[in-house]
Amino acid sequence: MNGDRITHFEAARPSHEGFLANRDIEGALSRASGRHRETDLDNLLAGGKGDLRGNLTHFTYEIDKIDVCFVHVFLPFVCGRGSLPKGRKSPCSRELVVDKDRRCAVDVTVTDLGNDLFQIDTEQSGYKGITAGYLIRGSKPTLIETGTASSAPIVIAALEKLEITPKDLATIVVTHVHLDHAGGAGHLTSHYPNAELIAHERGAKHLVDPTKLMNSARRVFGSMIDDVMGALLPTPIERVRSLGDTAAIDLGGGRTLHSYYAPGHASHHVGLIDSTTGDLFVGDAAGVYIPETDTVRPATPPPDFDLDIALNTIDTFESLKPTRLLFSHYGPVSKIDETLDRSREELRVWVELVREARNTRLDLDHAIAMIIERTKDRYAALFANEMAMERFEALNSTGANIVGINRWLDKVEANPYDFGDAAASAPKTQ
Numbered sequence: 429m430n431g432d433r434i435t436h437f438e439a440a441r442p443s444h445e446g447f448l449a450n451r452d453i454e455g456a457l458s459r460a461s462g463r464h465r466e467t468d469l470d471n472l473l474a475g476g477k478g479d480l481r482g483n484l485t486h487f488t489y490e491i492d493k494i495d496v497c498f499v500h501v502f503l504p505f506v507c508g509r510g511s512l513p514k515g516r517k518s519p520c521s522r523e524l525v526v527d528k529d530r531r532c533a534v535d536v537t538v539t540d541l542g543n544d545l546f547q548i549d550t551e552q553s554g555y556k557g558i559t560a561g562y563l564i565r566g567s568k569p570t571l572i573e574t575g576t577a578s579s580a581p582i583v584i585a586a587l588e589k590l591e592i593t594p595k596d597l598a599t600i601v602v603t604h605v606h607l608d609h610a611g612g613a614g615h616l617t618s619h620y621p622n623a624e625l626i627a628h629e630r631g632a633k634h635l636v637d638p639t640k641l642m643n644s645a646r647r648v649f650g651s652m653i654d655d656v657m658g659a660l661l662p663t664p665i666e667r668v669r670s671l672g673d674t675a676a677i678d679l680g681g682g683r684t685l686h687s688y689y690a691p692g693h694a695s696h697h698v699g700l701i702d703s704t705t706g707d708l709f710v711g712d713a714a715g716v717y718i719p720e721t722d723t724v725r726p727a728t729p730p731p732d733f734d735l736d737i738a739l740n741t742i743d744t745f746e747s748l749k750p751t752r753l754l755f756s757h758y759g760p761v762s763k764i765d766e767t768l769d770r771s772r773e774e775l776r777v778w779v780e781l782v783r784e785a786r787n788t789r790l791d792l793d794h795a796i797a798m799i800i801e802r803t804k805d806r807y808a809a810l811f812a813n814e815m816a817m818e819r820f821e822a823l824n825s826t827g828a829n830i831v832g833i834n835r836w837l838d839k840v841e842a843n844p845y846d847f848g849d850a851a852a853s854a855p856k857t858q
């Protein structure tokens with residue numbers, strides 16, 4: 429973090445002293461309610477320091493000789509301003525790190541994948557290692573996947589670490605507009621004024637007007653969407669570019685990102701292949717890869733999942749002969765044929781299990797229990813790793829996969845079946 433240091437917390441109203449005077453900042457952050465912290469910001473901004481709003485990236489704050497980085501304390505509220513009404517819990521659960529100069533050091537995880545390609549851990553919902561964004565640095569720096577709205581401060585800090593200034597970023601492209609891939613789009617186009625936002629033509633309209641997408645998510649998931657993911661904010665239409673079924677995105681220096689229509693997980697999904705490295709950004713179209721346990725699971729949420737189309741997309745990926753698969757969840761994989769074969773097999777196994785659950789008329793809870801039991805050997809390593817299991821189940825729940833597959837089976841089989849769980853039948857965010 430570069431920039432000025434200010435010390436006017438004394439001006440804050442007494443009602444904030446309990447929070448601001450608490451020297452156990454990390455503890456205070458974890459205990460402080462969103463209400464207190466929102467109010468702190470309101471008063472700070474209303475207290476004659478209006479330029480803060482436009483320059484938040486250039487300040488650190490000194491409180492009782494302890495620096496508290498705005499990224500941890502304030503930026504989540506500014507970024508999530510439309511999505512964090514008073515009383516809502518902050519999604520910010522990151523650790524506070526202070527460097528030797530008592531400046532905040534943001535603990536972002538950026539991994540160099542070679543050839544100016546970097547993986548960014550967007551720390552979705554406070555979990556490390558489940559959702560990645562990627563940055564291709566060059567004369568036209570390009571971000572692939574934004575992460576959720578709540579992750580925007582992390583992504584901004586990661587790009588800062590990679591020396592990408594707000595003016596530098598040329599392109600933001602998303603594989604699809606689910607909130608874990610595109611939720612931060614509005615925040616990031618606002619922070620990076622020169623960046624063009626790119627998505628497939630079937631999804632791009634939701635980036636311009638996210639009302640329908642957010643309303644349908646809220647209708648079913650309620651405030652959880654705002655609290656955990658944050659709201660997708662609109663981007664002006666003139667900054668959004670729609671992709672056809674194939675397209676080329678110029679990365680500068682003769683390097684190109686070729687886009688291929690890749691539906692099945694979502695009807696507006698694309699895969700993106702880097703002309704220099706042969707890396708293929710697969711989004712969720714080949715499922716979810718869990719690096720700790722070398723496990724592939726399907727990603728089959730409603731409402732779009734379609735087995736036949738998803739299998740065709742995996743064939744398309746294979747035909748592109750990529751050198752690596754870069755999963756949004758999570759990271760690079762070099763064993764192309766083996767992994768894509770597993771992606772196909774996962775889809776077929778789960779579809780058969782859901783078909784069986786329908787035929788035996790299980791409710792959703794029993795269907796989940798049945799699938800867990802019947803896949804316990806397949807996922808033995810994952811089930812043995814409690815931490816990985818918790819993180820990836822939060823991201824890619826068994827219930828959502830079942831409901832997504834069921835919806836597709838309703839279309840292709842004679843008798844529709846209701847698992848009796850309306851909540852899980854909503855558009856999912858994975």
Ligand SMILES: [Zn+2]
Pocket residue numbers: 606608609712756757857858
């Ligand atoms: Zn996803």
